[in-house]
Amino acid sequence: MDFPRILSGNWETPDSHRLTVARSRGVYSRLPKALGMAPADITAVVKDSGLRGRGGAGFPTGMKWTFVPALEKRKGKPVYLLCNADESEPGTFKDRYCLWLDPHLLIEGMIIAARALDVRVGYIYIRGEFRYIARRLDEALAEAYTAGLLGKNILGSGTDFDLYVHVGAGAYICGEETALISSLEGEKGQPKLKPPFPAVEGAWRAPTIVNNVETLAVVPWIIENGAAAYKAIGTEKSPGTKLFSVSGHVRKPGVYEIPLGLPMTTLINEYAGGLLPGRKLKAVIPGGSSVPVMTPAEVELCSMDYESIQTNAGSYLGSGGMIVMDDTTDLVAALTNLLRFYAHESCGQCTPCREGCGWMYQILCRVRDGDATAADLVTLRDLADNIHSKTICFFGASAAMPVQSFLTKFRSEFLDRVQGRGAGAA
Amino acid sequence: MSHGAPTAASRGPREWSPEQAAEIQTILTRYPTKQSAVMPLLWMAQDAWEWIDLDVMRLIARTLELSPSHVHSVASFYTMFKKGPTNRYFIQVCHTLSCALVGAEGLIAHIEKRLDIDAHGNSKDGLFTLLRVECLASCGSAPMAQINEHFYERLTPEIIDQVIDGLRAGKNLPEPRPEADQWTFPVS
Ligand SMILES: Cc1cc2nc3c(=O)[nH]c(=O)nc-3n(C[C@H](O)[C@H](O)[C@H](O)COP(=O)(O)O)c2cc1C
Ligand code: SF4
Ligand code: FES
Numbered sequence: 001m002d003f004p005r006i007l008s009g010n011w012e013t014p015d016s017h018r019l020t021v022a023r024s025r026g027v028y029s030r031l032p033k034a035l036g037m038a039p040a041d042i043t044a045v046v047k048d049s050g051l052r053g054r055g056g057a058g059f060p061t062g063m064k065w066t067f068v069p070a071l072e073k074r075k076g077k078p079v080y081l082l083c084n085a086d087e088s089e090p091g092t093f094k095d096r097y098c099l100w101l102d103p104h105l106l107i108e109g110m111i112i113a114a115r116a117l118d119v120r121v122g123y124i125y126i127r128g129e130f131r132y133i134a135r136r137l138d139e140a141l142a143e144a145y146t147a148g149l150l151g152k153n154i155l156g157s158g159t160d161f162d163l164y165v166h167v168g169a170g171a172y173i174c175g176e177e178t179a180l181i182s183s184l185e186g187e188k189g190q191p192k193l194k195p196p197f198p199a200v201e202g203a204w205r206a207p208t209i210v211n212n213v214e215t216l217a218v219v220p221w222i223i224e225n226g227a228a229a230y231k232a233i234g235t236e237k238s239p240g241t242k243l244f245s246v247s248g249h250v251r252k253p254g255v256y257e258i259p260l261g262l263p264m265t266t267l268i269n270e271y272a273g274g275l276l277p278g279r280k281l282k283a284v285i286p287g288g289s290s291v292p293v294m295t296p297a298e299v300e301l302c303s304m305d306y307e308s309i310q311t312n313a314g315s316y317l318g319s320g321g322m323i324v325m326d327d328t329t330d331l332v333a334a335l336t337n338l339l340r341f342y343a344h345e346s347c348g349q350c351t352p353c354r355e356g357c358g359w360m361y362q363i364l365c366r367v368r369d370g371d372a373t374a375a376d377l378v379t380l381r382d383l384a385d386n387i388h389s390k391t392i393c394f395f396g397a398s399a400a401m402p403v404q405s406f407l408t409k410f411r412s413e414f415l416d417r418v419q420g421r422g423a424g425a426a
Numbered sequence: 427m428s429h430g431a432p433t434a435a436s437r438g439p440r441e442w443s444p445e446q447a448a449e450i451q452t453i454l455t456r457y458p459t460k461q462s463a464v465m466p467l468l469w470m471a472q473d474a475w476e477w478i479d480l481d482v483m484r485l486i487a488r489t490l491e492l493s494p495s496h497v498h499s500v501a502s503f504y505t506m507f508k509k510g511p512t513n514r515y516f517i518q519v520c521h522t523l524s525c526a527l528v529g530a531e532g533l534i535a536h537i538e539k540r541l542d543i544d545a546h547g548n549s550k551d552g553l554f555t556l557l558r559v560e561c562l563a564s565c566g567s568a569p570m571a572q573i574n575e576h577f578y579e580r581l582t583p584e585i586i587d588q589v590i591d592g593l594r595a596g597k598n599l600p601e602p603r604p605e606a607d608q609w610t611f612p613v614s
Binding site: 087088089090091092093095096100127128129130131132162164166167168169170171172183184185186187188189190204245246247248249253254255289321323325329333334337338341344345 | 456458459461462463464465466468469490492499500503504505506507521522523524526527528560561562563564565566567568572575576577602604
């Protein structure tokens with residue numbers, strides 16, 4: 001299939017993270033054009049391209065950018081641009097490749113976004129475990145400053161933009177945008193109620209755009225080639241290419257850039273090399289650990305775009321972090337593993353989330369160990385239903401959806417494990 | 427608790443060196459408020475003094491004109507700010523789903539046995555500390571561990587044994603070869 005590798009095109013080039021190499025590959029070549037455009041025109045092109053946020057929610061990027069209040073309504077407040085490089089959703093590892101192998105592409109995208117949004121200061125919020133990558137980012141930023149690509153009057157255009165790296169310190173919840181902002185402000189990384197949305201009132205109470213690494217890294221290509229060219233890739237409602245992280249029981253786990261809309265079976269069987277010999281597919285989590293699990297029958301029906309996965313499987317494309325499980329997998333143990341994660345990472349502000357995640361994890365441990373009853377499964381379901389949508393941030397739902405979907409779609413696996421039922425009795 | 431780690435007294439006075447003070451001035455120019463520098467300063471302090479104790483928190487509070495309790499609340503929220511010493515080689519093995527699917531538990535059990543890990547996660551020889559951690563965004567090259575700062579991927583008991591043997595023999599940590607560096611686009 002013929003499609004441009006918008007995000008991963010430079011990854012095989014040796015030293016692709018160095019400025020000279022990046023430039024020889026066309027990085028920063030879109031800047032003169034972008035810096036000559038009216039800010040509103042940049043936003044219009046991004047909006048027309050149909051680009052959707054790659055951090056998980058799939059929100060249209062151009063539309064988000066239009067939420068920033070106009071200068072006269074901002075009461076003199078600046079606008080901030082934050083790149084979300086927290087990448088902590090289990091199963092997701094694509095941003096790490098972008099940051100490590102093509103940091104200058106991200107910087108170029110952020111300069112263009114800054115121009116569009118009248119931003120003078122931006123930050124890349126990177127998870128603490130990526131400190132070795134943060135050092136590489138710092139080097140890339142230093143190279144860009146020396147070359148006049150950052151700082152005052154970029155390439156003589158009159159645009160000023162300063163960009164810094166801010167390193168987190170181990171908290172999954174800091175990937176949630178309001179928690180990320182709290183963390184940047186030097187607080188505990190706890191989410192805040194929305195509204196106000198960050199685009200209106202974010203970091204230091206000023207309008208703030210938070211975008212994922214991958215989202216920002218696509219922007220230069222869209223500026224260079226235009227909205228129509230981007231829309232020509234992928235599907236009508238899910239245009240463009242996307243990076244998918246495939247892990248678990250496949251022969252070639254890794255990051256794959258594909259046009260949206262490719263059959264899910266193509267991604268699993270061709271790109272990721274298919275299952276190990278003699279194994280059968282049992283379950284797939286398509287978009288990071290928080291999204292509902294899928295059955296093999298659903299996998300057959302779905303293509304890798306936002307609409308297809310939602311319509312055909314009641315799940316989400318999410319961050320594109322696909323976890324493949326074959327028939328050797330104990331799904332009760334798999335769900336228990338995930339709930340340990342959520343119980344560990346809840347920030348603790350909301351009672352349903354704080355108490356519920358721990359409780360669900362404990363019940364699941366008992367189900368896994370054969371110490372639970374059928375009534376426990378009812379409680380488990382009830383807990384999940386009562387966390388979803390009843391918390392400050394979407395983390396609650398993220399913990400509930402795996403439980404709800406595993407219990408619904410793989411019910412017999414759970415029934416088989418509770419007391420009074422031998423294997424196969426369900 | 428652990429062997430070979432510096433005691434509080436041997437850590438020296440909790441004051442910034444001139445180099446650190448200069449670095450702090452640079453950090454402060456990046457943010458509109460002093461409070462935003464709290465995480466960068468916690469990192470700086472941890473690099474210098476290995477873990478964050480009350481004296482360090484007071485120093486940071488003084489520097490940034492914050493209450494010590496605020497610095498404490500931030501330091502305790504984030505798991506990577508250490509509250510006590512760890513041994514020289516800090517092995518953090520991911521045990522989240524993608525890693526668990528391809529053998530993380532077996533790897534952890536192997537390391538625990540090999541290093542004679544106690545209830546605090548420390549090895550009998552005082553050289554290693556082992557910790558289970560959640561997803562490190564390296565799920566495609568599982569199982570994996572972060573040893574000190576770097577990621578070591580596609581681990582097997584044999585590979586980790588080589589690393590352990592090397593470190594015990596006084597060698598440095600092997601150069602990490604990030605999976606990403608070995609990446610080639612597998613066109614189908
Ligand atoms: C619990 C939770 C964790 C999240 N973690 C991340 C993350 O690690 N990286 C990310 O880009 N977005 C993450 N998000 C989504 C962000 O809140 C936000 O929607 C995103 O960064 C916006 O960027 P985009 O529009 O470019 O997708 C998370 C959301 C939630 C609720
Ligand atoms: S839902 Fe959970 S993670 Fe989100 S704010 Fe509430 S307690 Fe914190
Ligand atoms: S699950 Fe282990 S690195 Fe993601």
